[in-house]
Amino acid sequence: MVTLLAAAGVLVAVFVGFNIGGSSTGVAFGPSVGSRLVRKTTAAALFTGFAFVGAWTVGRNVIDTMSSSIVPASQFSPVASVGVLFFTGASLLVSNLYGVPASTSMTAVGAIVGLGLATGTLNEALMFTIVSAWIVAPLVGFVVGAVIGRYLYPYLDRRIAFTRLDSHLIRLDRSGTVPRPRFNDDASIRDIVGSAAVVVIACYMGFSAGASNAANAVAPLVGSEGPLTVDQGVVLAVFAFGLGGFTIARRTLDTVGDDITELPILAALIVSVVGGTIITILSMLGIPASLAVSTTCCIIGLGWGRASRAATAVELATPDPGRDPDVEVSTGALAASRAEDAPTGPTVGDLARGETPPEEPPEELPEVPDIGEKAPPELDRKSLFDPAAVKRIAVLWVLTPTLAVAGSYPLFLLVL
Template identity: 45%
Template sequence: MTEVLLIVGVLTAIFVGYNIGGSTTGPAFGPAVGANVITKVMAAGLMSIFFFLGAYTIGPKVVTTLGEELVTDTAIFTLRSNVAVLFFIGGALFIGNYAGVPASTSMTAVGAIAALGMATGELNWDVLGEIVVWWVVAPIVGFWVAGVVGRYFYPRINAWVAIEEKEAGRPMVSIDRSGLVPRLQFGVDADRREITGALTVVAIGCLMGFSSGTSNIANAIAPIYGTGDVDMTTLILIGSAAVAVGCFTIARRTLDTLGNDITNLPLTAAIVVAVISSGIVVTLSSIGVPASFVVIATMSIVGLGWGRATRTTTLSDAARGEETPVSVGALTAEAEGERSPEIGEEEPEDIPQASDLFDPSTTARVILMQNVVPAISTVGAYLTFRFLPIFGF
């Protein structure tokens, strides 16, 4: 019976990893796919590789936090309870993926494990409190860092990058397999600047894939690791393989949502947001804190737009009490490569509104599901462990 439960637990962990691949590929490579820089297949391949690298190098620290430190007694991680925890994590994420929405895997997983701890009286409130504090602080840090970049550095970055979206058809970056050794192949009419821009977008996606691996591998394997029945390396390999399957299959839905439907976010802005968000996630993962990339990235977009919009007002004007109309739509004020006016030279009416950047209906659906998915995981797990006697607690 024990061996059967272990197999079921591993299979459930694979199901969770599959859905993690589906929910994290979109945020990482949605901009590159949406701009027709690379194909969905190439995005899936790169995501799989860099997710594994992040999971293998920094990921074990987050696995330890969720699998050993979030609860005061790891004995509650029985094979039977692990199946239930992973079922609620994977099931909730599957609902988000089916809706085409990349939900927060970290919040979903922490919610399910914390629910098990609360139901059994073994939750380590100090560790949970630390995680929640960072969940509050990290988006604020992302907002202000992005705000400073938006006000003082975004125009220079925008003029330097100059990445233009390509028409549907052959992607900017592809792989030439005609020779003995495959090599990168670029668009026929691409100049050096366009090639640099395309490689930049892809490199940022790889960075995001790496940061996802550092934080999200724990969401699939931490409960199984907590039992001590399977070693860390084996679980990372299994989890990463499951993520790869999700990248090549169900991730197509979130790639469409993040690449085309939700926003017209300029690629320059996407690069800035990705660098800031990935940097924060990797930093938190290195100290063992699971972080929500989706939430941090959302606040970074708002902060970047706020900083860009405040360029209509100088500090001396602000000191005199002049108000600044603020909108994330300011990120669409100029095209990639276009030089922006100096601070104070623009008029507020020159700044587009937020509706020019976000699709309201899709944005509302994404925000709703990002809250619903972790709630389903947490509430469902708590009620199950608290009131169903089959788990023996």
């Protein structure tokens, strides 16, 4: 019976890791594949490799927290391990059904909390720290995104351009005895530098995803009674990530992912760096947190920052009965927030769909309007930030781990 439960736990862990790898590969490497910088197979290989590095190094801290610190490792019996992994897998189903990037990490921790409450072994002090990090991390992502969107993004947008190459950036020259890699003949120095930045940041996202998500797939199986050691757990998790990356991620790479499809490439890279850095730091501290939540909050902050440029800080802080208080601001219109003669950068979705490459930026770029000046006429401020959507996302972020606790507690109370 124990052997069957252990086998079931491993299968459920592979299922969870498979789905994580499929979705995370698309989010991390969507811009790279859409721009023809790397092929889908190369993207899957790079994601798997860097996820392994993240899981093998920083990710061990998160595995240790989730496998032995929130509740004692001895509590992870075969039945408990399968139960925790079941609720983690269920969170993926909920997020897919509602189209919201619900946190697998938060739901997995919620299931472990239910186990701790049912057995009276919950480390309350550690949970206070983890929950505090869950509150602070999204706020940091939002604030950093807002500052960049309000003060830096318009200048970066006019100086940095991304194009979609007609053929892949690197090709093999087979004219000699030994095939040699060469850059695309149509690629300029600017293309090469920008392309390198896109790929490097995608690899960094893979590292962050591995560091934060390996524990979600295997932590319950690494307890004192679990069938796996930490090393074996990391290998199993990354194997499952790779399985998803080489299979279902191919479709995800075509559609890129709802969160970043309508973002300009520049915005997607900013969001990736900010979100990845937040999660890497938390993973180093052994705190399980959500990459999806941090990046989504950075997207929201970036959009709010762009829309808020039309008002000074004093005007934003001072209530004005004559001003529309319900300015709705969305990530998609970041691309539409340029002056007419500013360079038109593609969105991630444009590149993935193979739509017409953007025009080259003019030699003399227009000046960026000062903060408080009237926004460009085509700037749809009501499309940059949608409070109703933000409320829906925030409710589901809180609801999914709460449901995990509410569901796992009575289950563990009955079966343990």
